[in-house]
Amino acid sequence: MTRYSSDNGPGNQRTYNEEIGQARQQLFQGQLVYTDARSLGLVAGAEPRSFRVDILGRWRRAKPGETQAPVSAGAQIGVKLHCSGAGVRCIPLSSERQNVLFKNDRATWMWDVSAQRAGKVSVALTVTAYFRESDTVLIEKPPVTSRVDVAAPPSDNSLFSWIKDLWQWVSGAITSLGGLAVSVSAIVAAAVMVIRRRLPGVDADEAGTTERVRGVGRRPGARSAREGHSRLGRPRTRLTAVGSLRPGRRRGVPREPRE
Template sequence: MIATGGPGSRISCALASVLAAMLAVGVSLTVLAKREAPPAGAQQPYVEEIQLARKELFQGQLVYTDARSLELVAGAEPSPFQVQVLGSWRSAGPGEAESPVSAGGQIGVKLHCSGAGVRCEALSSERQNVLSKSDSATWMWDVGAARAGKVSIALTVTAYLGDSDTVLIEKPPVTARVEVAPPPGDTGWTSRAKDAWHWVTGTATSLGGLAMSVSAITALVVMVVRRRAPAADTDTDTDTEDRTRDAVRDEPRG
């Protein structure tokens, strides 16, 4: 007969089995973690590229039209709004304001307008190059308003990584609120009436296919009135003829 081991031997075998199972689980978890985790330093080339590009930027100058100098009048010709980004510095002229800005790459400038039916029409490309201290770029807009009231104007300037959409740095918006004056002589009830008319026409336009325009409604009312008037006259003539026939019929005959 082959003698079996004692209790100590059985305990040793059990411990060895447990250790082997734990080792297998540990190996499996390590392999799984390596599969799920992204490669170390995967973002590093991108981070280094952004940091290097930012270091190549330098401080330039932003010169722009002071919104308070626009002197907007409701319904009048639009006023020009100009922005310049320069690699070097110059003195701001009358009606201009200035502040520092990052330059040394492709620069994007946007003008955001809201309130009082204001319209800001861009007359130049949104993005232009200001690559060196001798470079400069100019942006132009036509700014006009349809009615009197308050207008908000915000200017944003952004430096991009090359010609991509990656933002290197963006200057906090330069904001201003200005008053749009009513047209000369347009005060009192006439101004309020025009504002009401603009509201009515704007509402009809915004409804689109769900409602007719104000002019169409007016034309329809006039057409109905004109059609009803002849019909009423015809009814009157018919009643007169009927009464005449009845009177002749009732006359005594000789």
Template structure:
């Protein structure tokens, strides 16, 4: 109640009240001290598209420094106020669901707070993370200090059992949907986008499937051609040669013998 009253008093008109509000902000900033931020290394998440169980991303802000575990990134951060931590996720259908309050108090050097997110990826590809840390003046939206966003990128693996070209098509579709979202009110032809995707899929298919999908030639008459009947000439039958009979042979020999006797 007292802090809310002071904030309202500080925001009211009048030079004295405005000066009081400014003095409170200056004093609150002077009370800040350097704390320690430790967060999960995104490479250790080993993200895979369509994984059944989500991965946990954790952030700890401590009032004093301690030795971090191997592989835990750590950076200095302002403490001694109400701290707000946000995790921004993008790419590969990445979803980061917060499991803790966005703003928590880290007021003393022996104190601390923890933030946790569930991380899931829907598609294979590049995923980006951006972590922002802000120190607020009490429960207001007045910013006392804000750290430069800490960015990191990681590759999301394709789910097991999928071919490379299928993952590539999914990544392409993710890029197309992202482009449509970024274009906003601009008119985008859905049929043209689908045609491009189908063309790319056909080029990425194996040769056997490409041969099977080769379109047939149009305009070819596949009816059975007609055959002309060619007249065939019948072979002429020659009379069979007859052997001379026995009576004719005897007569011929007698004539020959009679002719020789005359000579």
């Protein structure tokens, strides 16, 4: 806690205490609205997720994915987000201290939250009201702590990985062409080919389709010469009906005249 000296303030401890007491009496109850850490959906190695904190002089209804609580306002407010576990990082995107002096005031804080590996993450939110622009603390709200799970990244066989690989391939193809005009239809056709190669069962479907196309135009019942030979075994021979020749007579020999 910072104290004033005779050179820069009230000049004595009694005056200092009176000013601090008056500043605390001017505080009023505001609303703290912050992102529910469980709704972040953290994934190891994925893009950062936004964590937001709003402090308002008047209350409003919390939206889905938000949590609310009472907080002291009417002073300069400092908000900190402490993150630990699973290689988590909380990068502030706004000033740590902002003024919420009146009931119509509103201040917003933002962070980018990301994690490097799967596991448990602890997120603690601290709200502090300061005396004027000094480091003297008027009142500090107990930390609001949440523990959430960081999911493992998707496997290489997932759709997310396919799309990522496909995009990298298309980007590389455009770059390698050196800025030349690229046909959109050609890129789309190539993308479809890559996806069909990755999808299971496509080869079998293509084989079945090819076989059906080959069968189109063949007449029902038509058989190849090879198929006919395989069924008959050997060419047929014409047989002479038994009994068409009389005993002792050969074909082509003239009949002897009867006496």
